[in-house]
Amino acid sequence: MTTGLNILLVEDERKLAEAVAEGLQGEGYDVTLSPSGEDALSSTRRFHFDLILLDVMLPARSGLDVLGDMRRTGVNAPVLILTSRDSIEDRVLGLDAGADDYLVKPFAFAELLARVRALMRRNLPAAPSSLRIADLTLELDGRTATRGGRKLELTAREFDLLEYLLLNCGSVVSREMLAREVWKQVMRYTPLDNVIDVQITRLRRKLDGDFQKKLLHTVRGVGFVLREDEP
Amino acid sequence: MLRYNNVRHRLTLWYVGVFGLMLLLFICGATVLEYWQLTRQLYHAEIQDIETAEGLLAFAPDGHLVFHEEYHNHPQSLLLLDRYMEVLTPSGQVLLRNAKLQGQALGGPPFPDEGLASYHERRVRLRDGTRVLLISHIHSIEDRPLLIRLAYSSAPIEQGVLQFVVLLLLAVPPALLFAAVAGYRMARGALQPLQKMALRAETITASDLGQRLPVENPNDELGHMARVFNDLLQRLQNSFEILKRFTADASHELRTPLSSIRSVGEVALQRLHTTEEYRDTIGSMLEEVTRLTEMVDGLLSISRADAGQFVLHRTTFSALELAREVVTLLGLLAEEKGQQIQIKGDADLTVNADRFVLQRGVGNIVENAIKHGPGGSRILILVARTGNYVDISVEDRGETIPEPLREKIFERFFRIDASRSRDAGGSGLGLAIAKWAIEVNGGSVSLRPGQQGGNLFLVRIPAASESPLT
Numbered sequence: 024m025t026t027g028l029n030i031l032l033v034e035d036e037r038k039l040a041e042a043v044a045e046g047l048q049g050e051g052y053d054v055t056l057s058p059s060g061e062d063a064l065s066s067t068r069r070f071h072f073d074l075i076l077l078d079v080m081l082p083a084r085s086g087l088d089v090l091g092d093m094r095r096t097g098v099n100a101p102v103l104i105l106t107s108r109d110s111i112e113d114r115v116l117g118l119d120a121g122a123d124d125y126l127v128k129p130f131a132f133a134e135l136l137a138r139v140r141a142l143m144r145r146n147l148p149a150a151p152s153s154l155r156i157a158d159l160t161l162e163l164d165g166r167t168a169t170r171g172g173r174k175l176e177l178t179a180r181e182f183d184l185l186e187y188l189l190l191n192c193g194s195v196v197s198r199e200m201l202a203r204e205v206w207k208q209v210m211r212y213t214p215l216d217n218v219i220d221v222q223i224t225r226l227r228r229k230l231d232g233d234f235q236k237k238l239l240h241t242v243r244g245v246g247f248v249l250r251e252d253e254p
Numbered sequence: 255m256l257r258y259n260n261v262r263h264r265l266t267l268w269y270v271g272v273f274g275l276m277l278l279l280f281i282c283g284a285t286v287l288e289y290w291q292l293t294r295q296l297y298h299a300e301i302q303d304i305e306t307a308e309g310l311l312a313f314a315p316d317g318h319l320v321f322h323e324e325y326h327n328h329p330q331s332l333l334l335l336d337r338y339m340e341v342l343t344p345s346g347q348v349l350l351r352n353a354k355l356q357g358q359a360l361g362g363p364p365f366p367d368e369g370l371a372s373y374h375e376r377r378v379r380l381r382d383g384t385r386v387l388l389i390s391h392i393h394s395i396e397d398r399p400l401l402i403r404l405a406y407s408s409a410p411i412e413q414g415v416l417q418f419v420v421l422l423l424l425a426v427p428p429a430l431l432f433a434a435v436a437g438y439r440m441a442r443g444a445l446q447p448l449q450k451m452a453l454r455a456e457t458i459t460a461s462d463l464g465q466r467l468p469v470e471n472p473n474d475e476l477g478h479m480a481r482v483f484n485d486l487l488q489r490l491q492n493s494f495e496i497l498k499r500f501t502a503d504a505s506h507e508l509r510t511p512l513s514s515i516r517s518v519g520e521v522a523l524q525r526l527h528t529t530e531e532y533r534d535t536i537g538s539m540l541e542e543v544t545r546l547t548e549m550v551d552g553l554l555s556i557s558r559a560d561a562g563q564f565v566l567h568r569t570t571f572s573a574l575e576l577a578r579e580v581v582t583l584l585g586l587l588a589e590e591k592g593q594q595i596q597i598k599g600d601a602d603l604t605v606n607a608d609r610f611v612l613q614r615g616v617g618n619i620v621e622n623a624i625k626h627g628p629g630g631s632r633i634l635i636l637v638a639r640t641g642n643y644v645d646i647s648v649e650d651r652g653e654t655i656p657e658p659l660r661e662k663i664f665e666r667f668f669r670i671d672a673s674r675s676r677d678a679g680g681s682g683l684g685l686a687i688a689k690w691a692i693e694v695n696g697g698s699v700s701l702r703p704g705q706q707g708g709n710l711f712l713v714r715i716p717a718a719s720e721s722p723l724t
Contacts, residue, residue, distance in 0.1 A: 209610055214584055214618065214684070217621075221586050242537065243538065243540070243541065244538060244539065244541040
């Protein structure tokens with residue numbers, strides 16, 4: 024499976040870079056690795072990329088500096104910044120320099136994938152009015168969920184949760200992503216992890232309880248995934 | 255070479271400088287006064303003398319003015335040898351000049367009304383340069399008005415004053431020397447305790463914060479300073495101990511997940527496993543990584559706030575609404591344990607704070623109450639106003655925490671029962687983060703026993719100015 028999309032990964036930490044590259048290749052992206060800002064600049068001059076993942080703490084030159092140069096030389100691919108600094112001021116600096124999104128290390132790979140997909144999707148048409156997997160259907164306008172022809176009685180939060188899982192159907196979502204996207208919490212907030220676990224348990228009871236085929240799976244240490252086959 | 259940057263020397267120098275200046279001012283004043291007094295005396299003598307001289311003037315039969323100078327022979331009048339005298343008509347015609355003048359004019363042509371009303375005093379300079387004090391007076395002899403001028407040299411006065419000044423100035427250097435010695439000894443005496451304190455302070459190091467500065471007189475300024483420094487040392491010692499304990503705890507807490515990751519990985523590599531087993535191993539390692547990440551994130555927020563680098567985004571909002579948000583978010587956990595959360599209070603009570611940070615603080619406290627409250631119990635959240643603060647109290651029915659531990663439970667990694675809490679999945683930072691989140695917003699948090707057993711966490715946040723008093 025290949026998407027035909029090119030990603031430039033600028034990261035000096037070899038181990039992390041190789042792991043991320045392998046993960047992205049597994050998702051069907053073509054990945055070019057670049058260990059320094061200078062190298063990345065020359066790559067962007069020669070090749071076209073659909074997305075650039077840029078580490079801020081690069082040797083010799085700051086990633087933000089490199090980003091400024093890229094934008095000046097006409098590189099308009101979306102840029103996702105990776106950094107270990109997470110204060111709001113740093114985020115603003117990154118976005119000001121021309122970044123499209125921001126991800127704080129250590130990040131969950133699922134989160135990185137979701138961001139990459141979101142940035143690639145940016146120009147695609149709006150979401151459909153209903154979502155479907157196996158015998159599960161979600162009507163977004165009427166906010167109703169049916170499985171095997173039977174209506175599921177979901178609370179508002181459970182519906183939001185299911186909708187988000189279904190939007191990312193087939194990919195793992197982390198608790199952090201759920202906290203931000205479903206619970207709308209901007210800060211990392213430990214007790215919420217317990218809340219999410221409880222909420223998932225309840226949703227699973229309603230969704231899979233009476234069915235042979237389980238759709239909602241827990242990926243230990245990573246998060247949750249909605250898919251037909253066992254992960 | 256004197257080192258002027260030494261306080262003792264500087265104090266002495268100032269002391270001597272001020273003393274010298276005062277002495278000079280005194281000498282100037284005394285000199286002026288002395289000179290003025292001597293001048294007055296001379297004028298006074300001249301007035302007496304002019305009256306005597308008038309009695310000795312007469313017109314000779316040939317119409318010449320005659321001065322009966324034989325009077326000079328009188329021994330009492332020897333002083334009068336120094337007398338300058340001139341007699342003129344009011345129109346300025348010179349009738350008589352005494353020998354002492356040696357033909358020089360005394361005061362030049364008369365000016366209008368000179369000496370008419372009374373004795374007129376002025377200073378003039380003779381042609382040969384002699385400065386004199388001059389008295390003029392109009393006196394009639396045989397019905398003819400005559401202008402009589404009489405003067406003495408001011409040189410003796412000036413000489414007298416000069417001697418007076420020299421005498422006074424001679425006394426200045428010994429006086430200054432004396433002042434310097436006395437000032438230096440005084441400054442040294444006063445600063446002695448400071449030197450002792452400095453000597454002691456030099457020996458105090460981070461590992462030896464138990465030492466204190468000597469306090470000689472607790473009531474004077476230096477004693478006060480020593481006490482202030484000793485208080486500072488006490489606070490430093492306390493913080494150092496907390497820091498030491500924290501470092502020990504943190505390394506222990508960070509090591510626990512690290513050693514789990516290591517053992518799980520090493521054991522997994524010992525022999526071949528099924529894919530399912532490998533997945534499980536990796537998942538277990540990732541769980542520990544999440545725990546480590548959470549711990550580092552929590553520590554980072556707290557230390558950033560400690561260093562004053564945390565930027566707050568303040569807004570004004572209802573405290574009751576915040577409590578409701580927290581319960582909406584965490585209510586599910588209480589529901590699972592069959593607990594009931596009750597919120598009471600005035601929705602109009604507003605606070606000015608960073609909403610997300612405060613929500614996290616109150617959230618951690620509510621989560622703690624849910625975790626430690628028994629299943630099926632009630633948790634009461636009360637919002638009320640106390641003075642300039644809005645209080646959010648969270649009361650649970652858990653086991654009452656004994657007095658000596660009530661402060662400690664807000665410390666990083668503090669656990670009442672180490673094994674129990676770790677099983678409950680806590681990072682040991684929940685309440686420490688709550689305390690940080692509340693204090694960074696200008697509030698405070700304390701723990702007291704609940705009214706019907708259990709614990710009451712009192713979160714106190716400064717009220718927004720528009721918040722109504724209840």
